[in-house]
Structures are given as C-alpha cells and as structure tokens.
Amino acid sequence: MVREKVAVSTRTLQWKCVESRIDSKRLFYGRFILSPLIKGQADTIGIAMRRALLGEIEGTCITRVKSEKASHEYSTIGGIQESVHEILMNLKEIVLRSNLYESCDASICIKGPRHV
Known part of the structure; x- marks a missing residue:
C-alpha cells in the first residue's frame, strides 16, 4: 500500500x-x-x-418541461424541425415577470402545422 x-x-x-x-x-x-x-x-x-x-437570486423562470412525445432531452419529435434539446434551450431564453412567490403550471397545446 x-x-x-x-x-x-x-x-x-x-x-x-x-x-x-x-x-x-x-x-x-x-x-x-x-x-x-x-x-x-x-x-x-x-x-x-x-x-x-x-x-x-429571486426571479421567475421555467423550471420543468413535460412532453408526452419526447422520451428524453436529446430525442426528436416527428413533424417538429427542432430537437427537444433546441426547444429546451429556446425556453430558457423566455423572460417572465411575476409577483407570485409560488410555483405555477402553464401549458401550450398545439395541433396541426403551426409556428410557435
């Protein structure tokens, strides 16, 4: 030893x-x-x-994302140009304002061809 x-x-x-x-x-x-x-x-x-x-640091931001069609961060979703990773990186860029001090749930529901 x-x-x-x-x-x-x-x-x-x-x-x-x-x-x-x-x-x-x-x-x-x-x-x-x-x-x-x-x-x-x-x-x-x-x-x-x-x-x-x-x-x-105090602030409001997106902390979790849930998708029914994505199994993990590096997967792709049929019909969507960006990878799940690129979508998550774009979500990090969203600036939110809030006077709340608790968690809130929000959702985006898109059907058919759309620009979001």
Missing part, C-alpha cells in the same frame, strides 16, 4: 477585495482574492460560492 503525503497549509487564508462597484440599483460587482489555497481548493470553494449566490 502506497501512502501519499497530504498537503496541509499552515498559513491563514486571507480575503482581499480587489475591485467593487455599483453599476445600477440592482447590479453590484465585486472581485476578490482568496489565498493561499492548495490544489483543488479553489474549485471546491468556487462551486460552493456559486451555488450559494445563485440560490439567493
């Missing part, structure tokens, strides 16, 4: 604000440096911070 040494940093992590500004009422920008980090720590911390910050 081969034992590898585990790198342990004895130095204290330090935060430093490099730049910060307010671009508008709702848009803030900040750039920070955190050091020293050992290999792999930056990715771990970055992913955790990204998830935490994205969880704080």
